[in-house]
Structures are given as structure tokens and as C-alpha cells.
Amino acid sequence: MSPDELKGRIEAGIPGASAIVTGDGHHFNAVVSAPAFQGLNRIAQHRLVYDVFGAELGDRIHALSIQTQTSTTEDSP
Amino acid sequence: MSEQATNPMRDAIQSAISENPLILFMKGTPDAPACGFSARSVAILQSVGKPFAAVDILPDPRIRQELSSLSNWPTIPQLFVDGELLGGCDIISEMYESGELHESLGVESPSDGAAAPEAQAVQSAPMSIENRL
Numbered sequence: 001m002s003p004d005e006l007k008g009r010i011e012a013g014i015p016g017a018s019a020i021v022t023g024d025g026h027h028f029n030a031v032v033s034a035p036a037f038q039g040l041n042r043i044a045q046h047r048l049v050y051d052v053f054g055a056e057l058g059d060r061i062h063a064l065s066i067q068t069q070t071s072t073t074e075d076s077p
Numbered sequence: 078m079s080e081q082a083t084n085p086m087r088d089a090i091q092s093a094i095s096e097n098p099l100i101l102f103m104k105g106t107p108d109a110p111a112c113g114f115s116a117r118s119v120a121i122l123q124s125v126g127k128p129f130a131a132v133d134i135l136p137d138p139r140i141r142q143e144l145s146s147l148s149n150w151p152t153i154p155q156l157f158v159d160g161e162l163l164g165g166c167d168i169i170s171e172m173y174e175s176g177e178l179h180e181s182l183g184v185e186s187p188s189d190g191a192a193a194p195e196a197q198a199v200q201s202a203p204m205s206i207e208n209r210l
Contacts, residue, residue: 066167
């Protein structure tokens with residue numbers, strides 16, 4: 001599992017999301033922004049990201065740290 | 078209506094969450110955390126200075142299984158405040174840094190008070206869910 005693979009999965013799994021993922025193949029850190037986070041509390045935002053990976057968490061992905069940010073379409077350059 | 082199977086483990090976890098205003102499910106104990114994320118969460122809670130209950134999920138794999146199915150949260154640690162999941166290590170850290178954690182726990186934020194918070198003895202014996210069964 002590579003950081004790029006996680007990035008791809010997150011961006012495919014959450015509409016409009018963009019992710020910055022770093023990691024060593026087992027432990028990862030993901031900074032995710034998505035319009036879908038709008039109006040959700042942190043718990044719900046993190047759940048959206050966890051849901052992308054399901055049972056792979058704790059298995060193929062040993063640890064995943066998440067920071068979420070709400071993005072709006074206006075943020076695009 | 079589906080039949081509700083008896084699930085003592087789940088009941089024990091639910092009671093622990095209901096009975097403790099602040100409870101951390103973690104890997105290891107506050108004295109000997111077995112994972113960096115659990116260690117960080119304990120350090121943050123101790124720094125906030127509010128007493129908390131702790132449950133080590135490692136002794137029995139069913140604890141984690143039932144906890145995650147109950148909370149709909151896949152990772153450990155998990156912090157519950159007044160019966161509600163507040164979050165895992167990332168959320169605890171973020172809220173600590175922004176001062177929201179103090180607010181959520183009803184503790185004055187360090188920036189609000191003149192005196193730096195003194196280290197408090199918040200240690201309580203870890204709870205053993207598995208021994209309650």
C-alpha cells in the first residue's frame with residue numbers, strides 16, 4: 001500500500017475530495033479536504049474517510065491519521 | 078423485529094460508557110500505553126487534568142470488536158464524553174490544540190487562566206471489562 005494508492009482511493013471514494021497522504025507503507029497520515037465535509041462534525045468527517053477503507057484499516061493499513069478540512073468550490077485556483 | 082441476542086461484552090462496554098463521564102478505550106493502560114496513539118491521548122487528557130476512566134482493549138479481542146461495532150468507529154483509542162464518542166487520537170489532538178477539548182470537558186482553557194495548570198494526580202486504576210463477565 002503506497003501513499004499514492006491511499007490518495008487515489010480517498011479521492012475516488014469521496015466526491016470532490018483532494019487528499020495529501022504521507023506514510024511508510026503501514027502508517028499513514030492523510031489531510032483530506034472535501035465539499036462533502038460541509039456541515040458534518042469531525043466524527044462524521046473522519047467516518048467518511050474510514051468508510052473508504054473499511055476492513056483494510058488495522059489490516060493492510062496499520063494506522064491512518066486523518067485531518068479533515070471542508071473545501072468549497074471557490075477554493076479552486 | 079430482529080431478536081436481540083444476549084451480548085454481555087457489549088452490555089459491559091455500554092455500561093462503562095454510560096457510567097463514566099470521561100472514558101478512554103485504549104491499547105495498554107495509562108501507565109503503560111501499548112501504542113503511540115493511545116499514549117498521546119492519555120498525555121493530553123492528563124495535561125487537561127480531568128480524571129478519566131481507561132479500558133485496555135488488548136486482553137480480549139472481543140472488546141475491540143464490540144466497541145467498534147457499538148461506536149461505528151474503527152480505530153483505537155476512542156474517547157467518550159458523557160456517553161458520546163468524541164473521537165480518536167487525531168480529533169483529541171486537534172481539539173486540544175484549538176482549546177475545544179477544554180471546552181468540551183468543562184475545564185478552563187490554560188490561556189484563560191493566569192496560572193499554568195499543575196500536574197494533577199488523575200490516575201485511577203484501569204477498568205477491566207473482561208473481568209466483569
